[in-house]
Amino acid sequence: MFKLRPLFWPTxxxxxxxxFALGLSAWQMERREWKWGILDRIAHNQAATPMPFDELIKxxxxxxxxxxxxxxxxxLNDREYYLAARSLKDDxxxxxxxxLRTDDGTIVLxxxxxxxxxxxxxxxxxxxxxxxxxELTGIVRRSQVKRYxxxxxxxxxxxxxxxxxxxxxxxxxxxxxxxxxxxFLEADATPNPGxxxxxxxxxxxxxxxxxxxxxxxxxxxxxxxxxxLSYHWENGRLTxxxxxxxxxx
Numbered sequence: 001m002f003k004l005r006p007l008f009w010p011t012x013x014x015x016x017x018x019x020f021a022l023g024l025s026a027w028q029m030e031r032r033e034w035k036w037g038i039l040d041r042i043a044h045n046q047a048a049t050p051m052p053f054d055e056l057i058k059x060x061x062x063x064x065x066x067x068x069x070x071x072x073x074x075x076l077n078d079r080e081y082y083l084a085a086r087s088l089k090d091d092x093x094x095x096x097x098x099x100l101r102t103d104d105g106t107i108v109l110x111x112x113x114x115x116x117x118x119x120x121x122x123x124x125x126x127x128x129x130x131x132x133x134x135e136l137t138g139i140v141r142r143s144q145v146k147r148y149x150x151x152x153x154x155x156x157x158x159x160x161x162x163x164x165x166x167x168x169x170x171x172x173x174x175x176x177x178x179x180x181x182x183x184f185l186e187a188d189a190t191p192n193p194g195x196x197x198x199x200x201x202x203x204x205x206x207x208x209x210x211x212x213x214x215x216x217x218x219x220x221x222x223x224x225x226x227x228x229l230s231y232h233w234e235n236g237r238l239t240x241x242x243x244x245x246x247x248x249x
Contacts, residue, residue, distance in 0.1 A: 003239040004232060014228045021221035025214045032210035042066040042204055050137050053102065061183045064140050066204070069185060072135045073102040075110070077122060079172050083160050088114045088198065096197045097163060097184070099172035100136075107174030109165055109184035110138055113197035127194025138185025139202045 045067030053071040056064060076099040083095035093116040100110045112128075119125050143165035146152065153160045155167065166181040174180065189200025232238040 004229075005237045007232065007235070007237060010228060010231055014224055018221045018224045018228075021217045021224065025217035025221065028210045028214035028217060032208060032214065035206070035208040035210060039206060039208060042206070045140075046204065053108075056140065057179050061140055061179060062142055065142055065183075066202070067140050068188065069138050069140055070135065071100065071102065071108065071110075071138060071185065072133060073100045073106075073108070074133055075100050075112075075130060076172060077129045077131070080122065081109075081160055081163075081168055082120060082158060083111075083163065085161065086114060088201070091116050093117045094120055095201065097160075097168065099169070099174070103133075106180065107169050107172050108180065109163065109168055109172075110136065111141075111163070111184060111186040111201075112192070113187050113199035113201055115197045119196055125194055125196040128192040128196045130193070136185075137188045137190065139188060140183055141186050141202070142183055143181065 042065075045064055048064075048067055050068035050070045051064070053069055056069050079099050081097040083097060086093055086095050093114055096112045096115055098110050098112050100108050102108065115125065122129050141163075144162040146162060151161050153162065153164055153167075155171065160168075163184050165184050166176065169181060170176065186202045187197070187199030188202075192199065229238060233240075
C-alpha cells in the first residue's frame with residue numbers, strides 16, 4: 001500500500017514544475033497535429049495543377065497556400081523591393097520582390113528569387129529584367145509579419161526584412177484589397193534569362209519535431225515526480241506496503 005505524507009515546501013516547489021512540464025508536453029502534441037495539417041496542405045497543394053490567377057482570387061487565396069499559380073502581366077522592375085539577410089549555398093545576398101501589374105491593372109507582389117549582394121543593382125543583371133508582358137508560375141505565400149527580435153522594415157531606404165504585402169502593394173500603386181493584401185507569390189525554379197534572380201527558394205521541407213519535444217517535457221515531469229517521491233522516502237514521509245525508509249544514525 002502506498003501512503004504519502006507530503007511536506008509543504010517540497011510540494012509547493014515541485015508541483016508547479018510538474019504541472020508546467022505536463023502542460024508543455026500536451027501543447028507540443030497539439031502543435032504536432034497542427035504541423036501535420038500544414039504538411040498535408042503543402043503536399044496537396046503542391047501536387048495540384050497550377051491554377052489560373054483569376055481562379056485563385058475568387059475565394060480565399062490562403063486556402064491554396066504553397067499551391068502553384070499561373071499569372072501574366074508586366075513586371076514593374078523600377079519598383080523592386082529587396083529582402084535583406086538572405087543566403088544561398090553560403091552566398092550572402094537578397095531576395096528580389098517585384099510588383100507585377102496584370103492585364104487588368106491588378107498589382108501583385110512576386111518574389112523573383114535570390115541575387116548575390118554584388119548583383120543588387122538591376123543594371124548588373126539586365127538580362128533578367130524583362131520589359132514586356134511575361135507569363136510566370138508562382139507559389140502562394142501569406143503576407144508576413146515581423147518576428148520577435150527581428151529588425152523593422154525601413155521603407156524609406158527600401159530596406160526590408162519581411163514581406164509586408166499591404167504596404168508594399170500600396171507603395172507600388174496598388175489599391176488596398178483584403179484579398180490581394182493577404183498573399184504574395186514566390187517564383188518557382190524556372191531559370192531567368194542571365195541566371196538571375198534565382199527562383200525556387202520556397203522552403204517545403206518543414207520539420208515536425210514536436211513529438212520529441214513532447215516526450216522530453218513528459219520525461220522532465222516524470223523525473224520531477226521521481227525526485228519528489230525519493231525525497232519523501234528518504235525523510236520517512238513515504239510508506240510502501242507498510243515499509244518506510246529507515247534512516248541510519
